[in-house]
Amino acid sequence: MYKSSAFLVALLPAAAAAQDPLDFCAVQPISFDSDQLTKNGEVIVRSVNAVVAENQSAMFDGDVDITTERAVISAAKARIENNGRTVYAEGDVTFQNPEIKVNSESVDLDSTTQKLNLVDTQYQLTGFVGHGAADNISVDAQSGVVLQDVSFTTCPLGDEDWQIRASEISIEKGSNRGEARNTRFYLGEVPVFYLPYFAFPVSNQRQTGLLFPNITSSSATGVDIEQPFYWNIAPNYDLTLSPRLMTERGIQLKSEFRYLQKTGYGSVNVEYLPSDDDLASDDDDRYFYRVFHQGQLSQNWQLNIDFNGLSDDNYIVDLGSDFYNRADTHLYRTLGVSYYTPSLDFTAQLRDFEIIGDHPDTYRALPETKLEYRADLTQYLNLRVNSELAYFDNTSETAPTALRWHVAPTLALPYQRQWGELLAEASILNTYYQQDNVENTSLSEEVNRTLGQLRLYGNVVFEREQQWAGQRSTLTFEPQFQYLYTSFEQQTDIGMYDTTLLLNDVDGLFRGQEFTGLDRISDNNQITLGVTSRLLDASNREQFVFSVGQIFYLSDNKVIAAAKDRDSSAVAAELDWRISDHWIAHTDVQVTTESDRVERSSVALEYRHDEDSLVQLSHRFVRNLSGEQIDQIGLSASWPIAENWHWVGRYYRDLNLSRSIESYFGLQYESCCWAVRVVAQRHLSNRFDRSGSQRIDEFDSGVSLQFIFKGIGGQKSSRSMLEDGMFGYRQPYVLN
Template sequence: MHNRYLLALALLPHLLLADELDSTVDTSTQCLVEPPVPVPSSDDRDLPLDLQQIKIVSDSSTAKMGDKATFAGDVTFSQGGRHIAADNAVLDQANERLDANGNLVFQDSMFTVTADSLSAEMRSNSAELSGAQYWLHGQQIHGEAEKLEITQDNNLHLTNTNFTTCPPGDTSWLLEAETIKIDSTEEWGELWDAKLKIGDVPVFYLPYMTIPVSEKRKSGFLFPLFSTSTTNGVEVATPYYWNISPEYDLTFTPHYMSARGLFLKSEFRYLAGEAQQGQLNVEYLGNDDLIPNSPDRYLYHWQHQGAIDDNWRVLANFTDVSDNNYFNDLNSDVLRATDNQLSRIGEIAYFANNWDVTARVQDIKVLGEDESPYQVMPQVAFNYRAPELWQGLDFSILGEATNFRHKEDQYATANRVHIEPTLSLPIHGPAGSLTSEIKLLQTNYWQDTNDYSINQDLDSSVSRTLPQVRIHGQINFERYTDYFDSNYRQTLEPQFQYLYVGYEDQTGIGLYDTALLQDDYYGLFRDRRFSGLDRIADANQMTLGLTTRLFDEHNRETFKFSLGQIYYFEDSKVGLIDPSQPNTVLEEQNTSNSVLAAELNTQLYNDWFVSGAIQYDTKESENKKSEVTLDFRPGINKLMQVSYRYVPDLVNSNTNESVNISQAGVRAAWPINDNWYIVGNWYYDLNESRSVETYTGFQYESCCWAVRLSYHYRIKTNYDDDLAPTFEDRELFEHGFYLNFVIKGLGGSGPLGVSDMLDDGLFNYRKPLYLKN
């Protein structure tokens, strides 16, 4: 389970617990706080205390048997893992007591202490140091104490003390306390009469609090969140983390929005044995003040996955919300505003060496859609593989039995059984490959329509048998050449695929899980035009493609270009039919060739990269889809990107109108110096002549604290409101300011990072295929 830092009673304003996704600058060296001298090793440190040998070395010494021994000049005292260095020391043999002073250093496996004087009781394995400075090993935590006690359990008790994670001499923040107790076993510290100073200015006082000195989990408050926006108003969230047991934990977050009310969120996580885990989320807003007469708004989400044993696997995922605009209006911990599909899946699978079987149920809720997809209730799938069955031939067979049900009586229900045996002969070598494949696609449907069904023309039973032949070959050519005074290995990889699939009229079959697939370059070499099995398109076609690459002297790919197209020997007669309009064909293949698909990824020069793809209709001379990005990445967290994407004839699911998407974007992330950097995004809709998203974030980060101020302006997705149908006063755009603040070592999670800012918003940053590390 994930570790979490926290405060037991933190009431700090404007703070946020953030996961460390990326580092702003390399602070591993400049932030490292080292104790004065390294901890020495000892051969007997694992032995019981009474069996550990005591070693004392000094420049001079005087001793009386059974009484006291005095040591002077570079005195070192070692016992197991403990080590003391001082100018002078006195060993009271009768009372088993050691007193030392002068340039004193005490070390063990957990901490290092420098002090004015030390008094140690060897019998109880305890010590007391005055005027101490201490460092915790493996942590940036260090501080001072008027008195420091080391108990026989190796715990620390500090009086009139302070600590920080900032480098020595840096007082960006300092925590002072009358008493601190650090438990070396639990690896947590308890503070009494604590006072936090930022820049020598006291900012808050707490009579009691706890702090982490490692990554162990403990119950308490996480850092609060503060933000403000035009739709939600002022927002303050104060998460509380409950470490129930090693197998269970719970995070409860009261989230107040001045414009909407109190939003309650909870996340329960669990481990079920060594190989299974899951979580349960519940979110609730009792009355949305922004929406008149709003009923309760809620979310519940459960996910579970893992292995029962070496063969059995389980998976479950269920999410439901009260209304279509839940994710658009509220800051959920489960999904983003750009997600409009709620998947509900339950699956159990058994895996053996050459076969597997899976049983699943599935339901998908699409937010903002009037019609809902079919439910899979249930589906049983079987796969069997027999490689090199005979004379290099591979055999496999897959099958499935599926029951499709619909929540609405106006659609048919169906049972489908599909069996697909395959016989293939793969031939592979350095010069290329050739794979010949024969399939038999046998599908049976039993469809049940009632008097209210829209699709009355469906056949009650269907038996569809289709043969399929596929031959795919590729040849690998390569040569050594030079471009721009650099040596390269260039490859030329032509490939072809012949595909034949028989034809049957399939208009009597409903559409249960089938949709048209995209025609990108790699999609040209698929053996299907549709997902699912309700439509299997007839085919008599040849696909030709070509890929060329450049590899530098270190065998790193610096250039890749692919180009391909399908040539149809016969028109395909199978298309998609809308179940609500049986006589309307939405898509049909009746042209001599497919779109011309091309993809490019290249390192232009040094730190300049280009990534692009296009799908071009050569018959109609139309651009069907294109996107291109130009990146400049001269170093870690340094990025300048310009992008453009074009998608014509995109159907709006709410209005069923066709729209063209033509958008340009600029994205940048750049360090101003070692501590400051800026991230910005801007996307513009060329068709609507308006900005659709703007994001600007400034962040300062040092070794011991970080702060980020960001501004976000973005278009807001609004669905038909099933929560309050009469409420139409929804803003098209939303903008707001956000403040994140982390004190490292006080429940902060480290640097806020660049990558989380790049991923924040409607358009996530997608790193192109970078060809250079």
């Protein structure tokens, strides 16, 4: 055994982030166990034959293995000279370190000059499926790494669907970037692209440079090409500039500045189209901006900013957005601070909106502060105080404005056990209004409203062991009861600033509130009854859940906005059923007892084979939503159709108007090293006319084609296509 000191520099840094190999890949990433390397500069040599001249040289022959602190070398023959400082090996040489494995004809290492040279090589990156060949690889501790006549691909050996070839690739010492010269990109054996020079990252650190372009087409934009440029300004700052060419609209510039600090993070987005070439657009200069920040001011204080704006109502419809969709009617503009302790929560914010389209002007809360205090007075008696101070303003000069101050102390007696829960609450709800600009209205300049509220709630859980489908299971029966009383006070002299009527489901029946906001608090004298039944398997997994409930009014409602003119509410019911390991059903419905008419319902039936394989049929019905009836049916599907093929689709149809609302079809081929995706879609454009009304008869359609070459910026992509194609998809159940 020959021991001496030697120096071996790392051959290549990681060229790409590690990725999980696909099951159908013929090439599997190699691994390397760093524990086999020596320590303290030792060199260990094993061979069949050895001839050693002390302090001069050593010759090794037959299954030679050389282990150092940096790498492991295997060869047919090896010669070590200069007291271990020079190593030369030849004949089926294998060189491996934590970054790379190289097979070559010979390797020449000089630790004095810190140079390494490998001839006629085949290399594979450790932990990654990338591999290639090079006529010569030289490593110099001073200058770096040079590969001559080199190739690279992530495809299986002998089945190179794509490949990069270059006359030279060099990586300077200490640099995070490599340089390639005379680079050709091949599909099969056909050269399709040439670059005389380009630079590329050789580590997982962020690097300045071009990102992959995004190419799509639609009837709204024409051919749409976006080319992002990433600028790594500092370790905690970066900027992405994305020129976007649209053949139907012109050239748009998109930008995103991001920052990360010890106390928070945020981003600034600006998009600008100086001149829209589309004749349907009345706006020449079009823009969108967003400022977002979330951070800590101190241990208990937080700062939140979300400020958005755009040039016109049709900006998102025509040009799209990464933050909003064409169905949104408001853009947020909020600035707030928050304070949190175990017993006290406080928030203060300025809440404004950018309104899209012809929608009623929304009141701005400038400012709005909320405080909640919690305390345990005794073991069974709790105190909770909710308070709020807000000033509501409106852009309309004729609209009333108001200062609102609300305080609601609550005493509660909670009692919780495994078998159920009992709760008694008593609250005083005091709200003060100072209203201005009310001369031509029925509102009062000053209102002080004080209400009392009493709530009694209880539920019990009964369980019974039984057999279900031949398996041991548990059936539960969980009745719920609530009595709610709220005193009455006339409220017609109070404006509606942040209040609207809520829709109820089974859980909403026990909410005790008819409205969002505080401008209307309904008088109540009612009993709510409900029951839930669950079927649990031996692993406590829910197989079946059914809930039903209804409110019974003991006296007539006097607050007009609540509109409770019946003896009882609609019956609300929900059903979730795991029919089998693959079939799941969900339905919820609300039926009025007087007319036995369905007011709202939704139904979903889903077959799910695995994470990426599912088919869902759904139907949604609302008898009256803002004066319109909703009656829609939808089909969503995602399914692998062959070993390398996957498709995703969705289709929604309006049964009232007998027309499609949206259709999407995506088809993708994916192998180990590349993928191609084609997507076709058609949907309502939802453009606004000059009066601000939304058109309901115009459609936008488009087709996009995308190539992904893994190892040079791409990654497994079927999941992202599934998420795009299943936009709006929700699992149809709440089973645990």
